[in-house]
Amino acid sequence: MIEPAAIQDHYPDEFAVCYGCGRLNAHGLHVRSVRDGDGSVAFFTPRPEHTAVPGFVYGGLLASLVDCHAIGTAAAAVERADGREVGDAPAPRFVTASLHVEFLAPTPLGPPLELRAHVVEVTARKSVIVVSVVAAGVTTATGRVVAVRMPESMTNRHPRPAP
Amino acid sequence: MIEPAAIQDHYPDEFAVCYGCGRLNAHGLHVRSVRDGDGSVAFFTPRPEHTAVPGFVYGGLLASLVDCHAIGTAAAAVERADGREVGDAPAPRFVTASLHVEFLAPTPLGPPLELRAHVVEVTARKSVIVVSVVAAGVTTATGRVVAVRMPESMTNRHPRPAP
Numbered sequence: 520m521i522e523p524a525a526i527q528d529h530y531p532d533e534f535a536v537c538y539g540c541g542r543l544n545a546h547g548l549h550v551r552s553v554r555d556g557d558g559s560v561a562f563f564t565p566r567p568e569h570t571a572v573p574g575f576v577y578g579g580l581l582a583s584l585v586d587c588h589a590i591g592t593a594a595a596a597v598e599r600a601d602g603r604e605v606g607d608a609p610a611p612r613f614v615t616a617s618l619h620v621e622f623l624a625p626t627p628l629g630p631p632l633e634l635r636a637h638v639v640e641v642t643a644r645k646s647v648i649v650v651s652v653v654a655a656g657v658t659t660a661t662g663r664v665v666a667v668r669m670p671e672s673m674t675n676r677h678p679r680p681a682p
Numbered sequence: 683m684i685e686p687a688a689i690q691d692h693y694p695d696e697f698a699v700c701y702g703c704g705r706l707n708a709h710g711l712h713v714r715s716v717r718d719g720d721g722s723v724a725f726f727t728p729r730p731e732h733t734a735v736p737g738f739v740y741g742g743l744l745a746s747l748v749d750c751h752a753i754g755t756a757a758a759a760v761e762r763a764d765g766r767e768v769g770d771a772p773a774p775r776f777v778t779a780s781l782h783v784e785f786l787a788p789t790p791l792g793p794p795l796e797l798r799a800h801v802v803e804v805t806a807r808k809s810v811i812v813v814s815v816v817a818a819g820v821t822t823a824t825g826r827v828v829a830v831r832m833p834e835s836m837t838n839r840h841p842r843p844a845p
Contacts, residue, residue, distance in 0.1 A: 538732050538740040546731035568709035569701050571777065572836055577701040578778045579746025586742045614734065615741045619782040625836050673735050673788050 525551035526559065526591040529610040534669075539587035550584055552591035554605055558637030559592045565628055576626040578660075581652055584634055585662030586618050589648035592636040593666040596646060614673065616645065617665040626652065626659040688714035689722065689754040692773040697832075702750035713747055715754035717768055721800030722755045728791055739789040741823075744815055747797055748825030749781050752811035755799040756829040759809060777836065779808065780828035789815065789822040 527540045527550065535541045540550040552559045563584055571577045594610040626632070633653040640647035650662040690703045690713065698706045703713040715722045726747055734740045757773040789795070796816040803810035813825040 534735050536733050536736060538734070539742045541733075544731055544733070546729075566709075568707055570699050570704075570707070571701070572697050572775070572832065573699060575836060577746075578781060579702045579742070579749045582745040582749070582781055582783075583740075583742025586745070612735070614788075615785055617782070617784050618741060618745055619780070620745075621780050622778055625777075625833075669735065670788075673738060 522551075523553045524606055525553055526595045526605050526610055527551055527587075529606050529608075530594075530612060531609045534612045537587065539583045540591060548580075548583060548587070550587040550591070552588050552595070552634075552636070554595050555635075558635060559588070559595055560636075561588045561591075561634040562631050563634065564631040567628070570628055571625075574628055576628045576632070576654075578620070578622055581622070581626060581632075581660050582618060582620045582662070584632070585620055585650045585652065585660070586615055586664060588634045588636050589650050589662065589664035590615060590666055592638060592648050592650075593646040593664075596638040596641065600641070612669045613646065613666040614669045615664060616667045617663075619663045621661050622659070623661065624657060624659045626654045630655045685714075686716045687769055688716055689758045689768050689773055690714055690750075692769050692771075693775060694772045697775045700750065702746045703754060711743075711746060711750070713750040713754070715751050715758070715797075715799070717758050718798075721798060722751070722758055723799075724751045724754075724797040725794050726797065727794040730791070733791055734788075737791055739791050739795070739817075741783070741785055744785070744789060744795075744823050745781060745783045745825070747795065748783055748813045748815065748823070749778055749827060751797045751799050752813050752825065752827035753778060753829055755801060755811050755813075756809040756827075759801040759804065763804070775832045776809065776829040777832045778827060779830045780826075782826045783823055784825075785823050787820060787822045789817045793818045
């Protein structure tokens with residue numbers, strides 16, 4: 520099966536080093552968000568070390584997944600609003616202004632997690648994205664992310680991808 | 683210099699496997715929260731791979747640090763309220779019900795981060811902890827965590843530490 524292209528596949532190289540979703544970060548999580556209807560979906564199987572207490576997934580990992588998946592979803596929504604398909608041009612890069620995760624139930628460590636996201640608000644200044652985390656058919660966490668376009672101050676610090 | 687004992691040093695072994703703060707998680711972040719006045723403080727130097735965009739720290743990492751530092755702070759506050767010092771008994775174990783991080787400014791990747799936390803609300807059901815993240819003298823993020831005592835359903839799943 521050919522894997523569908525992810526939104527993050529189209530981040531420009533210099534912004535594809537994110538620990539959560541950068542394809543060029545050798546140590547990272549490699550979150551991959553794929554457009555699905557009005558939103559996007561991602562799947563992620565936590566590693567054994569991503570534990571909170573034995574048998575359950577670490578909340579900081581879930582927050583990380585929510586964050587990157589939401590940011591990718593925000594980028595895709597802008598492309599769609601501009602009449603482009605993901606991949607037509609380098610994806611616009613958002614950063615996180617606010618990240619809020621509610622942990623509804625312990626997330627079992629083992630099964631792949633499904634993350635679903637959609638944009639609930641767009642203004643010139645920001646996008647608001649909601650995300651649900653589903654494990655073995657149960658929604659165990661929900662997230663709300665406020666994403667803003669990356670400020671100029673973050674774009675010219677180091678010209679090359681790292682690490 | 684002898685490092686001061688951290689709150690997490692006193693988590694019972696079976697709950698010391700957290701990716702964020704478990705001393706027994708070989709792959710984890712090893713957040714160490716030390717009591718300081720009414721709250722607690724932690725220092726953490728992000729690794730080169732903990733990047734968002736080049737030169738700046740990944741928000742998911744900051745969320746993870748905020749999470750574990752807040753949970754440790756909640757545990758210490760209960761001990762203090764019960765008239766115990768950290769280390770007198772195994773620390774009570776909290777889990778995160780809600781994690782909210784506001785990213786105020788990009789966090790530079792390089793300098794050690796200082797996290798300061800204190801408890802702002804305690805009820806029988808929950809504790810609310812606020813955290814600030816300071817990099818090179820600038821508060822770059824603030825967090826608010828709702829912590830609850832670990833439910834029974836999370837305590838009897840796997841008797842041994844993992845991974």
